[in-house]
Each structure stands twice: as C-alpha cells, then as structure tokens.
Amino acid sequence: MMKNDEQQGGCMCGSIRYAVSGKTVWSAGCCCRDCAKATGTPYVVWVGFPPERVRYLSGAPRVYTSSEGVLRGFCETCGTSLTYGRDPAFEAVEPTLYIAAATLDDPAAYPPTEVVWYGQRPGWYDLSTDIPLHETISVENAARSLNHVLKNK
Numbered sequence: 110m111m112k113n114d115e116q117q118g119g120c121m122c123g124s125i126r127y128a129v130s131g132k133t134v135w136s137a138g139c140c141c142r143d144c145a146k147a148t149g150t151p152y153v154v155w156v157g158f159p160p161e162r163v164r165y166l167s168g169a170p171r172v173y174t175s176s177e178g179v180l181r182g183f184c185e186t187c188g189t190s191l192t193y194g195r196d197p198a199f200e201a202v203e204p205t206l207y208i209a210a211a212t213l214d215d216p217a218a219y220p221p222t223e224v225v226w227y228g229q230r231p232g233w234y235d236l237s238t239d240i241p242l243h244e245t246i247s248v249e250n251a252a253r254s255l256n257h258v259l260k261n262k
C-alpha cells in the first residue's frame with residue numbers, strides 16, 4: 110500500500126525537502142483560526158507521524174511558537190507552512206510531528222479522516238465531504254486536538 114511507502118515533499122522554493130514513511134498517526138483537517146493565520150487558508154490538512162519518521166533531505170523549517178507549547182515550522186525563504194508540533198513538555202500523547210499535506214509531492218497520499226474546529230471556518234466556506242466535521246475537537250482524538258486545549262487553559 111501507498112501508506113507504507115516513503116513520500117516526499119517540500120516548500121514552494123524547494124530549499125526544504127523532506128521524506129516521511131510508514132503509517133500516519135492521525136491525518137486530520139483543521140479550520141481553526143491559528144492554522145488559518147499560519148497558512149493563509151481556511152482549511153489545512155495535517156498528517157501526523159512519529160518525529161523519527163520525518164527526515165529532512167535538505168534545509169529545515171524555522172520554528173515559531175504560535176501559542177504555549179505549539180511549534181509551527183515554515184520556510185524562512187518562501188514562507189511555506191510545513192509543520193505543526195508540540196514542545197515535548199506540552200505533548201499530551203506520544204510525540205507527533207504533523208506535515209501540511211498540501212506540501213507533499215502527492216498531496217492526496219494521506220487523506221484526512223476527520224475535520225476539527227469546523228466551527229471556526231469563515232461563513233462563506235463549506236466543505237463537501239463524507240468525513241466527520243467536528244465543530245470543535247474530535248472526541249476520539251481529543252488529546253490530539255491540535256493546540257486549542259492548551260491555548261484556552
């Protein structure tokens with residue numbers, strides 16, 4: 110299966126290239142305001158891997174702490190949003206590094222299984238999909254609810 114193969118991706122200018130492999134931990138769409146701000150789009154799909162299965166082939170993202178314990182990686186040259194992760198001290202589950210699915214060479218490689226923070230999307234934006242659309246977090250994946258539990262504490 111495709112999922113167990115290595116997939117590669119990178120930023121717009123090409124200075125950062127990465128490879129991921131193996132099964133994803135969680136692949137979810139997010140419509141939260143922080144992801145929207147960080148990426149400039151109302152809907153981002155994050156594909157999570159154990160950090161040791163994300164390998165940089167060239168360059169590395171610069172990391173911005175967008176809220177306490179939340180680390181967002183981007184290319185310093187072209188600004189592409191590449192990664193989402195938590196400082197290990199703030200990780201509620203096993204360490205996970207999320208890659209922005211749109212930066213994969215094959216952006217369809219890891220389809221999202223659900224969407225979180227759908228309630229924060231702009232009023233003009235609706236997704237047409239069969240996967241669950243959660244207004245806030247996913248109950249099943251509450252511990253992975255991206256940054257919001259931490260942010261609101």
Ligand SMILES: [Zn+2]
Nearest residue numbers: 120122184187
């Ligand atoms: Zn770049």
Ligand SMILES: [Zn+2]
Nearest residue numbers: 139141144255
């Ligand atoms: Zn988000």
